[in-house]
Amino acid sequence: MKNMNFLVAAYVAIWAIFCAYLFSVARRMATLQDDIRRLKEGGK
């Protein structure tokens, strides 16, 4: 089980990078969808 901590760190890092990226895309998408709703309501 030598170097187990390095292996765990690598796999945690992979998941952390993709979760952070997904979170960033979801947040930007939610902001844009809010903008679209607001602009469409303002245009009526």
Next chain:
Amino acid sequence: MASESQSRTPSGAAISFPSVLVVFLLVATASYGALIQAPEEATMGLIQRIFYFHVSSAWTGFVAFFLVFIASIAYLRTRALKWDWLSVASAEVGVAFFTVVLVTGPIWAKPVWGIWWTWDARLTSSFLLWILFVSYLVLRTLVDEPERRAMVSAVFGIFAALDIPLVYFSIWWFRTQHPQPVIGAGGSLDGRMWRVLMLCWVATLGVMALLIRLRYRLEALRTEVDALRLEESRNAGRTM
């Protein structure tokens, strides 16, 4: 008015549940293969298991950056904004995959080489490739006008992608600290390890496809917001 802007700037289809499920199952199977099923490497032991997702992420990053190259050329030929959306989506996803490569590489290197990093040809050119595409994304934030942004980005995207062959072939062209190739001339990977590596690559390609599709939709939504804002400012101008 809203439907008019929607028809001009289609937001693209959402990601379907079956495609997410297929990619999830692929990632789960590939993780099982990399962490449990693959045989333990004789000299490096457990730490070698980082290799499966490190290498497959690098190959997938290359594919994403190559898509930037193709989409940039297509934009310059057609001036259709959909190619610019594909280009920025691929660049951002490629940067995410190369971040994985640049983080997992040093985690593997420390126990094996005794150092986190060395400025050899493979590591330096990989870092340069990552910096080039981060610069591509920063560059896009500096230009407001969509057509001009797409044009400048396409030219820079083509230039940045020229580093891909340099990264890939650096271990053939230069004497490097980085391990020698696992495929092509000089490759000597165990058959079971090879199958797990291919499975991991298919899984990361699936993740890449989903992320690019999601990011493409984001860019389409952004264009829709820009169109609605333009319409709103025109309407405000008429009423004044």
